[in-house]
Structures are given as C-alpha cells and as structure tokens.
Amino acid sequence: xxxxxxxxxxxxxxxxxxxxxxxxxxxxxxxxxxxxxxxxxxxxxxxxxxxxxxxxxxxxxxxxxxxxxxxxxxxxxxxxxxxxxxxxxxxxxxxxxxxxxxxxxxxxxxxxxxxxxxxxxxxxxxxxxxxxxxxxxxxxxxxxxxxxxxxxxxxxxxxxxxxxxxxxxxxxxxxxxxxxxxxxxxxxxxxxxxxxxxxxxxxxxxxxxxxxxxxxxxxxxxxxxxxxxxxxxxxxxxxxxxxxxxxxxxxxxxxxxxxxxxxxxxxxxxxxxxxxxxxxxxxxxxxxxxxxxxxxxxxxxxxxxxxxxxxxxxxxxxxxxxxxxxxxxxxxxxxxxxxxxxxxxxxxxxxxxxxxxxxxxxxxxx
Numbered sequence: 001x002x003x004x005x006x007x008x009x010x011x012x013x014x015x016x017x018x019x020x021x022x023x024x025x026x027x028x029x030x031x032x033x034x035x036x037x038x039x040x041x042x043x044x045x046x047x048x049x050x051x052x053x054x055x056x057x058x059x060x061x062x063x064x065x066x067x068x069x070x071x072x073x074x075x076x077x078x079x080x081x082x083x084x085x086x087x088x089x090x091x092x093x094x095x096x097x098x099x100x101x102x103x104x105x106x107x108x109x110x111x112x113x114x115x116x117x118x119x120x121x122x123x124x125x126x127x128x129x130x131x132x133x134x135x136x137x138x139x140x141x142x143x144x145x146x147x148x149x150x151x152x153x154x155x156x157x158x159x160x161x162x163x164x165x166x167x168x169x170x171x172x173x174x175x176x177x178x179x180x181x182x183x184x185x186x187x188x189x190x191x192x193x194x195x196x197x198x199x200x201x202x203x204x205x206x207x208x209x210x211x212x213x214x215x216x217x218x219x220x221x222x223x224x225x226x227x228x229x230x231x232x233x234x235x236x237x238x239x240x241x242x243x244x245x246x247x248x249x250x251x252x253x254x255x256x257x258x259x260x261x262x263x264x265x266x267x268x269x270x271x272x273x274x275x276x277x278x279x280x281x282x283x284x285x286x287x288x289x290x291x292x293x294x295x296x297x298x299x300x301x302x303x304x305x306x307x308x309x310x311x312x313x314x315x316x317x318x319x320x321x322x323x324x325x326x327x328x329x330x331x332x333x334x335x336x337x338x339x340x341x342x343x344x345x346x347x348x349x350x351x352x353x354x355x356x357x358x359x360x361x362x363x364x365x366x
Contacts, residue, residue, distance in 0.1 A: 190231025
C-alpha cells in the first residue's frame with residue numbers, strides 16, 4: 001500500500017533502486033515461516049516437497065509485495081513526489097513518500113497502480129501454471145498467481161489503510177477540496193471494511209455452523225487489528241489537519257533578519273539581537289537571541305562573528321511551506337525537531353521564525 005509519510009523505518013536493506021532503499025522488516029520472516037508451515041501441511045500429496053511449495057509461496061508473496069510497492073514508488077517518483085523507502089513486512093508492505101506536493105489525481109494514480117501490477121502478475125503466472133500442470137512446479141507458480149490475485153482484490157477494498165481507501169481519500173479530497181475530509185471519510189470506510197472482514201471470515205462461518213480454525217481466527221484478528229489502527233490513525237490525522245486549518249503561517253510567523261555565520265555581532269545588535277543564521281548553502285542552521293549579543297562587551301561586537309554565539313538548532317527545525325499557508329509543515333517541524341521554535345521557509349526564502357506559543361494561539365483563538 002502507498003503510505004504518504006516520512007516516518008523512519010528499520011529493516012534489512014536488500015537493494016537500492018534509484019537511491020530508494022528496499023527493506024525487509026524482521027517481521028516478514030515470521031510471516032514466511034507461517035506460510036511455509038501452513039501451505040506445506042495442506043499439500044501432503046507432495047511429501048517432503050510440500051514444504052518447498054510452502055517456501056515458494058512465501059517467496060512469491062515477497063515478490064508480489066515488492067512488485068506492488070515498486071509500482072507505487074515508481075509512479076510517485078514519476079509524478080514528482082520524493083520516495084523515502086519501500087518496505088516488506090508481516091502486514092504486506094508499504095511505500096513511504098512525501099505527500100506535500102500531491103494532488104487528488106496523483107494520490108489516486110499512486111494508489112491504483114499497486115493492485116493493477118498484481119493483477120498483471122496474477123494473469124501471467126496463471127497462464128504459466130496451466131502450462132505446467134498439477135505437479136510441484138505448477139503448484140508453485142499457481143501460488144504466485146493466487147497470491148497476486150488475492151493482494152489485488154484485498155487492497156482494492158474501499159477503506160484506509162488499503163489502496164482502495166487511498167482512492168476514497170482522493171475522491172473526497174477532489175470533491176470537497178479538503179484533504180482532511182478525504183482522510184476522515186476514508187478512515188471511517190476503513191473501519192466499516194474492517195468490521196466487514198471480521199463478519200465475513202469469522203462470524204459468517206459460525207452462523208453457518210462451521211468452526212473456523214484457530215489459525216484463521218488469530219490471523220484474521222491480527223489483520224483486522226492492523227486495519228482498524230490504520231483507519232483510526234487516518235481519522236485522527238484528518239481531525240488534526242482540521243485544527244491546523246484554523247490558523248495560517250502568516251498568523252504565526254515572526255519576520256527576523258537573516259545573517260551569515262561570518263557576520264559580526266554588531267550586525268546582530270543592529271537587528272535588536274534576534275536573527276536567523278544561515279550556512280554557506282543558505283539553509284538556516286542556528287539562532288542569535290537578544291541576550292547573546294549583550295553577553296559580549298560592546299567593543300568586541302565588530303570583531304566577534306555571530307557563529308561564536310549562535311545557538312545551533314536541532315535537525316528538522318526548518319519548515320518548508322512550499323507556498324502553502326496552512327500550518328502542517330510548521331507543526332511537523334516542531335514535532336520532528338522537538339523544538340519550541342522553528343524557522344519557516346518558502347523555497348530558499350526565509351519567512352521568519354515560528355514559536356509553539358504562536359501556533360497554540362492561532363489554533364485556539366479561531
């Protein structure tokens with residue numbers, strides 16, 4: 001599934017494609033073991049080779065997930081969105097990309113190509129399995145076809161965090177013009193889909209007098225938990241964006257002078273002592289506060305560079321608004337840097353500084 005996020009992920013990096021790391025999470029190996037044992041136990045006619053079939057199914061799932069996520073990543077990059085990583089794990093996988101330049105059309109395109117890639121792979125594998133017949137190798141290739149068909153259908157269910165939910169999100173976003181409305185709507189459909197999955201795979205057999213296996217109950221329960229958590233996270237994100245919509249960058253930004261590291265404290269003092277300091281590349285690196293200049297004797301101001309007293313700020317403290325006036329980039333920078341003050345940019349232009357207090361006033365005062 002496509003996951004428009006920049007959160008960090010850990011895992012075994014098996015490749016880098018175009019600079020994008022392709023990772024396998026440790027949890028995937030648990031899933032592979034479960035699939036191997038389950039499929040092997042269901043095919044006693046192959047003897048010991050049944051577990052080779054199980055391994056083939058597990059590898060087929062990995063290939064299918066990576067093809068699915070690779071389609072998301074390739075489309076996102078083609079549409080101009082930076083891709084951070086592709087991950088396969090116990091829940092299938094996800095592609096993390098930067099959504100700030102996204103549109104409803106781009107989001108829909110990124111979402112739909114994953115399931116479509118699986119349908120194409122399923123059709124090709126099914127044709128090959130027919131040619132191979134019902135032997136061990138035919139069963140292995142049939143597993144590839146079946147897994148891809150299942151991935152495509154499941155991911156098209158209309159609720160977040162699935163790709164079908166991304167399509168619902170994009171549609172509502174397009175109709176309303178508000179991304180937060182899309183997230184909330186797709187989150188609620190995700191909750192409905194989760195309940196539907198539980199009813200179909202657990203409640204329906206029970207009502208028909210059939211007892212689902214313990215494996216089925218546990219596995220479907222875990223999938224439902226994952227889906228519910230993803231849907232709930234989408235709703236909360238949408239609600240948070242609604243709150244951020246109450247304020248604008250223009251309301252919270254405080255314009256300040258911009259100094260180079262080699263500039264002197266005399267230049268800082270001429271600006272009332274508060275300034276943003278930028279590095280050689282023009283990116284903000286630190287702040288000079290009023291009390292910093294006052295701690296140095298006045299006669300030394302003209303010979304003391306601001307770099308001597310500038311306060312280096314944490315990584316992530318720069319909020320690139322990319323021309324948007326909402327507070328999303330600012331709040332993200334505050335959260336990632338864990339700082340009470342961040343600097344707002346528009347491209348290469350420094351707009352000024354933003355404090356947590358200013359954001360709280362803007363959100364709470366409207």
